[in-house]
Amino acid sequence: MDYAVPLSRKVIAVAAGEAHTLALTGDGCVFSWGRGMFGRLGTGSEADELFPVRVNFDCPSRSKEERLKFVGVAAGAYHSLALADDGSVWCWGYNIYGQLGVSGENSAVPCLLEQFVELASPDSVTDKSETKSKAPPKVCSVKAGGMMSLAIDNLGALWMWGNCPQQSSSDEAGFFLVSTVTPKHVWDFHGHTVVKVACGNEHAVALVSAGETYKGDDLVCYSWGNNKHGQLGLGDRESRLHPEIIKTFNEDSPWAVYEVACGAFHTALLTHKKRVSDTLESVCWTFGLGDNGQLGHGTTQSAVSPEPVKELQQYVYLISVDCGLFHTSVVSSAGEVWSWGMVKGLGLFPDASFxxxxxxxxxxxxxxxxxxxxxxxxxxxxxxxxxxxxxxLVAHDGYKLWSWGRGRSGVLGNGKTVDCFSPTVVLWPPLTEDFRQEELKTSGVTEIDKRLSLAMEEMNLLQSKLSLMERYAGILHGSIFGKPFEEQDIPASLQRFGTFDVAKEWENMLEAADRGKLIGLEMFYQNILAGVKDKLMKRRIQEIVKECLHSSSMGRQ
Incomplete structure (x- = not known):
């Protein structure tokens, strides 16, 4: 379809985090909207954005005329990544596990990941003769999920950083997630080309060439990480520290995998038959946690091996798939969109408004x-x-965006903060400041405009207070439970009825906690109790000293 509009208005890629969205335009700009907590929007503050706003990148080595052009975006739960055409990787948002690739605290503005700058330098190539025939390696793709980040370079090598599955340094065997701020090369794929990758909270799935180079339909599917719910698709629930081939999609499989996506604890793949027929059709396969129907198999049972989503319409070609925490969505080339999972496939948590x-x-x-x-x-x-x-959903060849589901904090980009149970149009393209000023000059500022402006100021103030309260709650929750506060952590009784029985909810939480969480809680409360006892002891000593001094002074009188 031929649109007489500039590339600046065309969205070529989107990425969605826990409660924020990134959009990449055809002219290489990055926009963000939604919840701003932890700086995940890259705007320099933690304020929510109800409409798409442009992310600014500070690159001193380039003038405004030579600004960076971005070619890729990725979103983890609370952090964001952007890839520039020169191979530089920029990260911002939550950084407690080093998922930004830089040391230090969270960042509300994009940070340059220095290691990949060094990677692209000719000096990083050990064999100088290679630079004449082969360009130095540089990143060509980025991905994120949960608390980890990934990148693929132009030589087909995979890099990971953040909260990643790694071998323990101790003699103790088993599965571990290790926080690393430095991107680590996944050497298991040496001699092969990693083409695509996806990751969930604690697992990753990669599409890798069977041989040294990618030749088309020769991709083999590997998975590794936490496998408590069967999200690796390996036929069991044993976790893997190293990538292992999913047999359903090995080199001899009749199915060619071309898309992969990971939810928190489940995985989805798109395949087509390797033998080309008259009608090119797709099959969506899912596996892992199925408690909320996110596998689309007609039940709430989990699956440890890949199973096709049979109730999808036949003879359609699926062009895209993605997974939320507990829901999955696919779109066909003809424009049909299907979703399944938690609360009517919207991913929403049970709510009284239903x-x-x-x-x-x-x-x-x-x-x-x-x-x-x-x-x-x-x-x-x-x-x-x-x-x-x-x-x-990006539709109309990139010139129109639709969104639905949870709307709080402006997540849907439509200027509202309410949930939408059917598709709503995202404000795209966003209004530029020049456009706003010109509109005011031509139309004049009426009394209604003034009232609207005051209402917006009041709303922004309330949003600022809410953001501060959310941050306070997040710090408390993180101190106790070791992870950021999320919507599903709100007790069901408080969500549905507005009441909260502390003793009952505490008992329910202890009942549901595993051994590791109970040990963590015990240590946390032992430290608090020790601190309280120490403070009480000091206060008592101070009181005794005061009493002694008072008695002494009375005796002298």
Whole structure:
């Protein structure tokens, strides 16, 4: 379709985090919107953004005319990545596990990952003769998920950093997640080309060439990491520290894998038959945790091996798949979108705003219709992306964005903070400041405009207070439980009825906690108790000293 509009208005890629979204435009700019906590939007503050705003990148080595052009974006739970055309990787947001690739605290502005700058330097090539025939390695793809970040370079090597599965340095065997601020080369794929990769909270899946170079339909599927729910698709629940081939998609498989996505604890793949037929059709395979129907198999059972999503429409070609925390979405080349999983496939947590007839998880694919009844399909679809509880679709060849699901903190980019149970249009392209000023000059500022401006100021103030309270709650929650505060951590009684029985909820939490969490809580409260006892002892000593001094002075009188 031919659109007479500039590339600055065309979205070529999107990525969704826990409660934020990134968009990449055809002219190489990055936009973000949604929750700003931990600086994940890259705007320099932790304020929420209800509409898409442009992310600015400080690159002293370039003038404004030579600004960086970006070619890739990725979103973890609370952090973001952007890849420039020169191979430089920029990261911002939450950094407690080193997922930004830099030392220090969270960053509300993009930080340059220095290791990949050194990687692209000719001095980094040990054999100088190679530089004449082969360009130095540089990053050509980035990905993120949970608390980890990944990158693939132009030589097909995979790099990982953040909270990653690694071998323990001690003699103790078993599965461990190790925090590393420095990108580590995954040597298991040496001699092969990593083409695509995806990761969840604690696992990763990679599409790798069977031989040294990628030749088309020769991709083999590897997985590694935590496998408690079967999310590795290896037929068991044993975790893996090193990549292992998923037999369903090995070199001899009749299926060619071309897309991969990971949710928190489940995985989805898109395949087509290696033998080309008259009709090119797709099959979506899922495995891992199925408690909320996120596998689309018609049940809430988990699956340790890949199984096809049978109830998807036949004879369609799926162009994109993505997974949220507990939901999955796919889009076909014809513009049909299907979702399944938690609360009608929206990824939303059970909420009082749902009528009884509307509640319940979708264990099989549901068709998501466009808002136009006469045309339920989305025209010229490009990509679908899933956050924790929201979904974003790029359609109209990149010139129109749709979103649905959780709307709090402006996650949907439509200027509102309410949940949407059907697709709503994202404000795209965003209004530029020049456009806003020109609009004011031509139309004049009316009394309604003034009132609207005051209302917006009040709303921004309330949002600022809410952001501060969320940060305070997050710090407390992180101190006790060792992980950031998320919406699913809110007790169900408080969500549904507005009441909170501390003793009962505490008992329920202890009952559901595993041994590791109980040990962590015990250590935390022992430290608090020791501190309280120490303070009480000091206060008592001070009181005794005061009493002695008072008695002494009375005796002298």
């Amino acid at each position: 009528a009884v007839a509307d509640s319940g998880d979708a264990v099989s694919p549901l068709l998501i219709s466009c808002s136009r009844p006469q045309w339920p399909k989305f025209q010229d679809p490009v990509q679908v992306a899933c956050g924790a509880a929201h979904t974003v």
